[in-house]
Amino acid sequence: MCAAVSGFNIVQCLFWQPRSVRTRRSIHVVRAATTSSAPTLGAINNTTGASTVSQHVSSVQPARRRSATKYSEVQIYSPREAGRFARLVEEQVSAHPNDPLIIAVNGYQEWLGDVLHSCLEDNWQEIAELDRAVQFASTIHMNVPQVYYWSVDMEPPHWEEKGLPPMDTFKFRTGVWFCGRGACRLDRKVSVTLVFTRPTPVSEHIVTRLLFDYLWRDNDFDQAREDEEGICWTFSRLYYLLTDWQNIIGEVLARLDEAEINSHGRRLPVKIRTRRMHAEVDRIYEMKEYLHFHTRSFKKLQKLKDDVPQNEQKDPLWFDMDDAVDDLEQFDSTLDGLTERLNNLIELEFNITNATQSDNSAFLTVVATIFLPISFLSSLFGMSTVTWPVIWYVYAAIPIFVTSVAFAVIFPWARKRVLIALDPIEERRLMLQPNQFTLLGEDYPGNVNAPENTNTPGGSNRQGRFKHQAKGVSRSQSRPPSRPRKRSRLRFGGEKRW
Template identity: 60%
Template sequence: MASNAHRRYARRRKSWEYGDDAIYIRVGSRRSPRHFNEVSVTGPRDAPRFARLVGDQVRAFPHDPVIIAINGYQPWLEEVLSSCIEDYWSDISDLGREVQYAGTMQFPQKASKRGQDVPWTFILDHMNVPQVYYWSVDMEPPSWEDEGLPEIEHYRFRVGAWECGRGACHFDREVPVAIIFTRPNPVAEHVVTELMFNYFYKDNDFDQPREDEEGICWLFSRLYWLLTDWQNLISEIVIRLDEAEDNAHGRNLPVKLRTRMMHREVDRLYEFKEYLRFHNRSFKKLQKLRDNVPEQEKKDPLWSDMDDAVEDLEQYDSTLDSLKERFNNLIELEFNIQNAVQSDNSSFLTVIATLFLPLSYLAGVFGITTITWRPIWYLYAAIPVAVASATFTFLFPWVVRQVQKRLYPVESLRIHLQRRNFTMLGDELPSNVNVPGSRAAKVKGKAHRPAGLDGTRPRSGTRVQEKYDE
């Protein structure tokens, strides 16, 4: 399936690859099995073909919004679009250029300050695990084993939108128009041709009448739900964290390599947080448009979806903070372990010096040439010195620990756990629940156990309670 997809893409992108500056424009349509019709344009002369495609769609389905996807940028693109789309924004092709070549993002905002009837625009980098983008379109993801972890560029899916709203289409002024710009790469092409239009047309709210402000909110949120999944990114980060912990505890790699890999993960976390916060700020900015819509339209489920998205993003933000802290703690642990290893090595050298330094000094004394010593005297002196050095070396740490225990006895104190300090199993249940083995059950069982003929309690219950109290 993946190979067939590659072949279809190669046939569709052949003109682009050979450099004839062709741009593929897809216009959404209910009549097509793939929910869009496609036209290839190479210059302003192809504008009539594009206009006929849009006109046929509008006349066939007059109540459907016109969704147009464009996979490239050329200076003449504005002339093609103006053949059937009102030129409210004189630099419409600039948005496509920003998507293709620029690296900055743009908040949803009016494209011009000239009046109310101007389009809304935004440029957003959607974020997901790189493999997910390929798996979603039945393509094999590239391998990054030789290059290490994927760069942040592979997590991004860049999209620009031009929400014209009503009044933009020449053929029907009541039909809203939305133009989506993507890049001409395999993943973007497959997402647009295999997923995006199907996703839009399966939405129950696709053809609901909306004002321009609601239209940009609907388009922004639907593209976000389709292309961005922070839960996938967090899952991948957790996997990387588990790998780092296994490597740290098992000492599987050199410490320099382990810390370098974790530093790269922390750097990626900082980058992810920048994109996440931009998504969060964009949603919050769009939420303010609710005040501008009529009262009856404020009950649209669209606004609840946006509220949920903001809550999820805030939760993801705190999760990324905790993961970043865990990575930093692991890096600190690596340094602490390395310092402990170096300290152990130093203590070993200290022990060796303590053992042999007196013998070395004794050998130097016997090596003085102006004094004649009998060789056997060195042996008589070296044996006691060696015994004294060894005794001092091994007994001194023990003596220090004993002195510390007497001077600072708090270090040897241990708090004994008491059952009354903890909530026992069953105690947190309601009073009408009888859990065998719990204190509440025994006390309650004793209180409600029927008395004997003489008014006394059965002995078995007393034994159980006395045993529990002991």
């Protein structure tokens, strides 16, 4: 199926695989109708449909940007009909020359290359190093699995019924190839980017309902830039759309809170609790591998900044990438903290179990102390060579039993009292004093004997850290001129200034 929108044209094409059980493939082409010579951004979306397909005649329905669907559909049943896709791309290139082009493929088949080559050429030689810099062929985005479904109004599978969601459900795989200028046969000034995703319904919905809308709402979509900047822009926008480590940390934190509640409330057997926490720790370590992949990718992309002209190195895109690296490092530290908390909780579980076993052993010791003398007395009177009267057993058993009970009760109490007398235990509560800390506007704590720091009771005459202003020296005179305000891009293309 194909879609076209004036102003921002989307082309969506469905390709039918010539097999007994056919698989639907869709290609989405994004065009921005502007007069600037911006590099093409391409994305292909190829989706898996139902096993039963309709056999009606192919149709093309152009739609405008303000329409509800934003794209039209054309159905193609074999690679021999690739010309239909080429004609549609030609219409868009002719109507909006030199505008960005995005082609998204949801899934991959061997015959799909014939369709793409109908209007595209292999033009990766000059920028092969740029593609290799971020390993676009195996890019993995990470998010909470349910978020993918909720974002497109789909019902997620109930993974909670079987325990933790599988790690593969957190991944959203994309393969990105930035072809650069010269790849499009119809207009050599247009550069092309191909984005491949998995052949799943949720991937198709994300591309058609979120990806295209997210890109054309970005203020920098139609901005002219070099190929190096185009790669960085593509990777960063896909990352901001699909990846959210804050969501993942929130999900891990929620499970940590659940583990703490179960641990404190003793709601599950200790074996089940510890196994669940061990599974959480293992999954965090696996998540950190993908977080490190994102960090390495952004750092490699940052090196491309040296290859762009000097006047373009101040583009807000590079500041966004610096912020992304800082955020990833912070997320890494947060995951380390959550891992430590889980390990501490596991250790607490083992310590509590050991303490419980120690209490049980102490109880058994008390029972043995009470009944062992009686058992010995019974064995003594049970000897066949002894002919003592039975009443003597009663006279001997009662005092021994009373003595055993008294010993079992009094001895621990007496031992505790003796230890307290020999080594008294006192409870001391820490009382904070104001002279132990640096108060607001001061240089040192009150208990520090520093030059030009006269301490009096209460520290009322201590000079603050801004005491040099009393000499008539303005802070603004010694400070270099402030840097101009820079822009920070929001995730959906908006701007904020500070």
